[in-house]
Amino acid sequence: MGKVKAAIIGAAVVAAAGIAFAATQFRHDDTVLRVANQKGQVRAMMLASGALEGAPYRVEWSEFAAAQPLLEAVGSGAADLGLAADAPFIFAYLSGSPVKAIAVQAPARQAPEALAIIVKGDSPIRQPQDLIGRSVATTRGSIGHHLLLQVLERAKIPADKVRVTFLPPGDAKAAFDSGAIDAWATWTPYTNVAIKEGARAALDARDYGLPLYIDIANDDAIEPKRALLADFLAREAKAVAWTRANPDKFAAVLAKETGLPLDIARASFDRSNRISQPVDAAIVAHVRAIAGRYRHAGLIDVKRDVTDAFDISFADGK
The missing domain is CATH 3.40.190.10 (Periplasmic binding protein-like II)
Structure with missing residues (x-):
């Protein structure tokens, strides 16, 4: 670690x-x-x-x-x-x-978890609707940010129904590890590290198109x-x-x-x-x-x- x-x-x-x-x-x-x-x-x-x-x-x-x-x-x-x-x-x-x-x-090829919205292993978030009212960290203008917009668009969820916090990857990881945020929209190698440490991909870019x-x-x-x-x-x-x-x-x-x-x-x-x-x-x-x-x-x-x-x-x- x-x-x-x-x-x-x-x-x-x-x-x-x-x-x-x-x-x-x-x-x-x-x-x-x-x-x-x-x-x-x-x-x-x-x-x-x-x-x-x-x-x-x-x-x-x-x-x-x-x-x-x-x-x-x-x-x-x-x-x-x-x-x-x-x-x-x-x-x-x-x-x-x-x-x-x-x-x-x-x-x-369409590889799993190259880009994903990740959550803690015991998180109740499993589908787009579960993001409503939750806090999601990502980097402004990033592929993680874009994935989040794709997820909300397809599920017809207004963007203001999710609390988005813009953070660079290092700060987002710290917030994710501490439980200060509910989810993190990010990319490899950050997804790899988080999943190795017990997180899971609640939503995967394979379902929305990799960048x-x-x-x-x-x-x-x-x-x-x-x-x-x-x-x-x-x-x-x-x-x-x-x-x-x-x-x-x-x-x-x-x-x-x-x-x-x-x-x-x-x-x-x-x-x-x-x-x-x-x-x-x-x-x-x-x-x-x-x-x-x-x-x-x-x-x-x-x-x-x-x-x-x-x-x-x-x-x-x-």
């Missing part, structure tokens, strides 16, 4: 440092690509696969515990690129952040660093394929990078197995539906065309 908590608290500290890093001046350096990394995932994948070997540039990594601070770093120009899920990306884009989606990864994962670039980095970005995406695609074929080797590196126990790191892969996918009309429609939910919930009112959130010029590798 101590090791798991230390890993999560450490990630929160790194996230805070990342936000401070995001205040630094944007610079164009064609020998450096600055990549924002969430909970070790992309960095571990690239290191384990050796995909960056021979790259004609240096990668500077910054670490974050969740997508929100990662997107703040990319949007501010403190990082050139970062991988995040569809919901936080579109939330940031519609909030005016100068970012673009340049590549997409989709779940290779896409998106490579997101700062607008101002796209042209001056196009060659670096294209090269990184090609190497990342190879790393994604390698990871699917070598999950145990990946998990060992992920555990080392994040401080998570090996079984949690292995389960994290099982629940977030992905495959690179080209941007098409179905993906744009998927993201447009997410935007509609945020607007319907009154969380955003900026009118930006979702189609413009995608830069498909990297699809041919150029």
